[in-house]
Amino acid sequence: MAELFSLQQIVNGLQLGSIYALIALGYTMVYGIVRLINFAHGDFYMIGAYAAYAAFFLFNAYIAPGNVLVFIVLIVAMLVGAAVAMLSNKFAYKPLRYKPKLSSLVTAIGVSMFIEYFFSAFPPIGPSPRGFPEVLPKVMWTMGSAQVSNYVVIDLVVAAALMTGLTLLVQKSPLGRAMRAVSQDKDAAKLMGINVEGIISFTFLIGGAFAGAAGLLAGLTYPRIMPYMGILPGLKAFIAAVLGGIGNIPGAMLGAYIMGIAETTANAYNSLLGEGIAFVILILVLLVRPTGILGEKTADKI
Amino acid sequence: MGTIKLPRLLIAALIFYVVVTILSLDQVHILNGYFMVIINRSLIFVILAASLNLINGITGQFSLGHMGFAAVGAYVSGTITTLVLKLPAPQPGFWITGPIFIFMIAIVIGGIAAGLVGFLIGFPSLRLKGDYLAIMTLGFGEIIRTILNNIDYVGGPRGLLGIPKFSTFTTITLFTFLIIVLLRNLVQSSHGRAMLSIRENELASELCGIDTTRYKVMGFVIGAFCAGVAGGLLAHLLQLAHPTQYGFLPSALVLIMVYAGGMGSMTGSIFAAFSLTFLTEGLRVAFDNIPSFRIGTMDVRIGTEWVMVIYAILLILIMLFRTEGIMGMREAKLLIIEEKKKK
Amino acid sequence: MKSYVLSAAVAAILAGTFLSCGKKSNEIIIGGVAPVTGEAATFGASTKNAFDLAIEEWNGKGGIDGKKLKLAFADDKGDPAEGATVFTKLIQQDKAVAILGPVMSKVALAGAPIAQAASIPMMASTATNPKVTLVGDYIFRACFIDPFQGTVGAKFALEDLKTKKAACIFDVGNDYTKGLSEFFKAKYTALGGEVVAFEGHATGTTDFKAQLTKIIAAKPEILYVSDYYNDAALIAKQARELGFKGPMVGGDGWDSPKLTEIGGAAIEGSFFTNHYAADDTRPIVQEFVKKYKTKFGAEPDALAVLAYDGAYLMFDAIKRAGKLDGPSIKAALTATDMAVVSGQVKFDSDRNPVKSAVIVEVKNGKFVYRATVNP
Structure with a gap:
């Protein structure tokens, strides 16, 4: 059993967890404010990866691979992710805001299906996988018995930085206060003069930007992009958010790392367990502690 | 369940059966084998959509893993019939031991197995609602699929093969009819009204003395049973069952039918199952006939890959502009049980 | 409506x-x-x-x-x-x-x-x-059919590459890749080799590191990757990152220009069984x-x-x-x-x-003919 918990497996788990964390942060934020499981979030992530791919080939002619290029590509991916998220909100979710919650969920499934099938059918993109370019040269370090690449470090740092920034934004800024108000009670927030739709739109913007960033990092870490790449990570990131306590930003991060390490360990043990572990975690959490690890208990108001 | 008058629905089903059978006769040949396949698939989708409607539309729960139940039914009934077929040939003449009878029994056992799984999933549903429940049922569906993928006895990723072809238009129509009658009688009984009251207001119905726990689990069990029957029929139609047939996407398609037809309306589910299955095939034929054109040096062909894009847009449009679905809560007269006036 | x-x-x-x-x-x-x-x-x-x-x-x-x-x-x-x-x-x-x-x-x-x-x-x-x-x-x-390629791959790994310890990785949800790995394992063991690790992964995943870490810990001399090119390329990359130095062998699912596009240097020096080699001079x-x-x-x-x-x-x-x-x-x-x-x-x-099957080698981003194996 020694290899189950080797240093290398922990590094593997952290890397996987970082990608989940980036997706989960956006997921949990949108859920926290709008109470909508945005099934299309995983597809925003896929779009982010494709945007980064396109941006790389667009700018590579002028700038050599390196930090500047990565920065530009990151900005493009985040912008595109944010734009798609806001558009989805405007055209698909906003009109249903005051309809039964589950209609929005079904619409989200529709949006997700639309994005996936459209990307797959649209000839310039197509269903074939593409190799993601090495926007940043890869460096490998040997740490004790483990091999660590600079990507692992970057994924960790970016996830931590975005989480911190987001927590500060939500907890300290006036905008964040408005977001929290909307999350608690839309009508009361409106009475307090908060532009509720504006706040929701902003939330989607942030969520989409995060998904875009995650798309770029996933492209770097697992250099293969395809139209259906967002389904599984999206689902697992959502489970991570539930595990950490949905709506809770540090919780999403914590949940994502737990998921990453749990999945790696399970995979190292047995592939059947590895495939199902995410859903087993989900069901256990929902049965034992539906509010998640860091989630606060909210009374179900009627 | 009070006095139930079947004839009207029975007559309608018989007319449907006779007309389709006549039209599909080789001599008439208005409905060729292709149409019969579409009709058979529609009927199986009718069972799936109507039973999901019981869970989602009537009881107000939410299942995203409906095909998971169908998988259980398909694998259980498929295993039974393939095993029985391996036995020494049953004696002809005794209809009890005849293959069709065994098939019917196997389908029902498959349904019961699915119902048991529904019972297991129904319990956690007592604690969860709405989107949490949705994601949980999705998880259950995925777990069922993963497990099937890893049991070599039922073929693993190769699927369960060699299932005899027992599903015909006749057997499928028979089962569909029985299930619609079952669901209709249930929904319009006092049990059904209790389920509806849970959907409308759980707390209030509890205060009225309704055992909400019991009815929620009941919704799941009966819904799962019907899905299991549908899965069994599908497996015996295709002569195989494969784990990937029962993933999230097929479940989502059934969900679309329920929403398009109208939450809580059996008529809507039946209508949507038929029209969406036919629409998909119609779109397929239509897209097949769009000629290709050239952009630069590339041949561009708008092909069948766009059918699913249209399907997705259709779903979004229905949700946006007619959230209550085509039928809303209404039922066709055929599906309403006439009440005898008591004095 | x-x-x-x-x-x-x-x-x-x-x-x-x-x-x-x-x-x-x-x-x-x-x-x-x-x-x-x-x-x-x-x-x-x-x-x-x-x-x-x-x-x-x-x-x-x-x-x-x-x-x-x-x-x-x-x-x-x-x-x-x-x-x-x-x-x-x-x-x-x-x-x-x-x-x-x-x-x-x-x-x-x-x-x-x-x-x-x-x-x-x-x-x-x-x-x-x-x-x-x-x-x-x-x-x-x-x-x-599945048995043929797995057998050819195993024979090649044992006799031409002169290895004694192999490991397999495959997609548990795909009958083709699972079948190839199973037949490879059977033949490799029958011919006197040892399969030290036999690991499946979920369909659609991009992270194979957990399985690969386990495989590498078992110290195989070759890695049999029966996945299609899109997964095989990622597996190769991650295997190299984790320090696997030996050759990799795969099946005809590898045959795509995407293999080298995604896999890059990691896939160099690997072999796969195929129907033909692109440098075959037949018109x-x-x-x-x-x-x-x-x-x-x-x-x-x-x-x-x-x-x-x-x-x-x-x-x-x-x-x-x-x-x-x-x-x-x-x-x-x-x-x-x-x-x-x-x-x-x-x-x-x-x-x-x-x-007949052909063994193809990945060399400088190109697929190069190596040997022909008759059924």
Whole structure:
């Protein structure tokens, strides 16, 4: 059993967890404010990866691979992710805001299906996988018995930085206060003069930007992009958010790392367990502690 | 369940059966084998959509893993019939031991197995609602699929093969009819009204003395049973069952039918199952006939890959502009049980 | 809304029915089945390209007996239920005289009984499950079956690469990759080698590091990666990152330019069993690669090659049969002895092609011929 918990497996788990964390942060934020499981979030992530791919080939002619290029590509991916998220909100979710919650969920499934099938059918993109370019040269370090690449470090740092920034934004800024108000009670927030739709739109913007960033990092870490790449990570990131306590930003991060390490360990043990572990975690959490690890208990108001 | 008058629905089903059978006769040949396949698939989708409607539309729960139940039914009934077929040939003449009878029994056992799984999933549903429940049922569906993928006895990723072809238009129509009658009688009984009251207001119905726990689990069990029957029929139609047939996407398609037809309306589910299955095939034929054109040096062909894009847009449009679905809560007269006036 | 949906459905169906009624008698309808949507769309797209190319070429040469070939294509979405529907459609509605495809065994297994019952010959391009052609005497295939490639790979790893310890990684949700790994393991062990790790991964995952870490800890000399190119390339990358130095061996699922595009340096020096090598000097190979590249702007993968070959085998049989009825075409197919891109093809009594396999090496981003293995 020694290899189950080797240093290398922990590094593997952290890397996987970082990608989940980036997706989960956006997921949990949108859920926290709008109470909508945005099934299309995983597809925003896929779009982010494709945007980064396109941006790389667009700018590579002028700038050599390196930090500047990565920065530009990151900005493009985040912008595109944010734009798609806001558009989805405007055209698909906003009109249903005051309809039964589950209609929005079904619409989200529709949006997700639309994005996936459209990307797959649209000839310039197509269903074939593409190799993601090495926007940043890869460096490998040997740490004790483990091999660590600079990507692992970057994924960790970016996830931590975005989480911190987001927590500060939500907890300290006036905008964040408005977001929290909307999350608690839309009508009361409106009475307090908060532009509720504006706040929701902003939330989607942030969520989409995060998904875009995650798309770029996933492209770097697992250099293969395809139209259906967002389904599984999206689902697992959502489970991570539930595990950490949905709506809770540090919780999403914590949940994502737990998921990453749990999945790696399970995979190292047995592939059947590895495939199902995410859903087993989900069901256990929902049965034992539906509010998640860091989630606060909210009374179900009627 | 009070006095139930079947004839009207029975007559309608018989007319449907006779007309389709006549039209599909080789001599008439208005409905060729292709149409019969579409009709058979529609009927199986009718069972799936109507039973999901019981869970989602009537009881107000939410299942995203409906095909998971169908998988259980398909694998259980498929295993039974393939095993029985391996036995020494049953004696002809005794209809009890005849293959069709065994098939019917196997389908029902498959349904019961699915119902048991529904019972297991129904319990956690007592604690969860709405989107949490949705994601949980999705998880259950995925777990069922993963497990099937890893049991070599039922073929693993190769699927369960060699299932005899027992599903015909006749057997499928028979089962569909029985299930619609079952669901209709249930929904319009006092049990059904209790389920509806849970959907409308759980707390209030509890205060009225309704055992909400019991009815929620009941919704799941009966819904799962019907899905299991549908899965069994599908497996015996295709002569195989494969784990990937029962993933999230097929479940989502059934969900679309329920929403398009109208939450809580059996008529809507039946209508949507038929029209969406036919629409998909119609779109397929239509897209097949769009000629290709050239952009630069590339041949561009708008092909069948766009059918699913249209399907997705259709779903979004229905949700946006007619959230209550085509039928809303209404039922066709055929599906309403006439009440005898008591004095 | 109700009337809209209903009338749209009715209109679409009627339009389709009428359009397909206006069939010309100087056309031969060939059914084509592949998944162009869903998660297998990658494989379906190149398969469909190959069908189109083969039809275009035959029509360029004047068709068969003065009749033009017309492809009636249908998307199976990688779903058996959908497969059964489209097989029926192609046979009953479009009146196809033969069917090319599908790509996946599970779809082939749902479609084959329908083709068999209608006496319509079918040429599965890449359905590798041995049971597919056992459905009946109208079912043929253009690809190897699972046992053959796994065996060839194992022999090559033991005898040519002189290894004694191997590890396997495969997709647990894909019968092709699981089958290859199982047969590799069986043969490798039977010939005196040792399989030190046998690890599956979930379909659609991108992180294989947990399994690879475990595999590397078992210290294999070679890694048998039976996945398709898109996963195999990622596995190679991650295996190298984790410090695996030995060669990797795979199956024909590797044959795609995407393998080196995604895998880059990590895949260098690896080997895979295939039907042909792209540097094969036979004109038929060179011409195919060139034409495919011109028409679709990409290099063909193994799926395209097999679909193209399948189409050629089928058209050749139709031509030799001289008639369009199923039994004649079937009889002609059985007597096939034809040189196609993947080699000289004959069918055995189970309607599987008898052809030699080629070992290809990945060298400087190119696929280079290494050895030929006869069945």
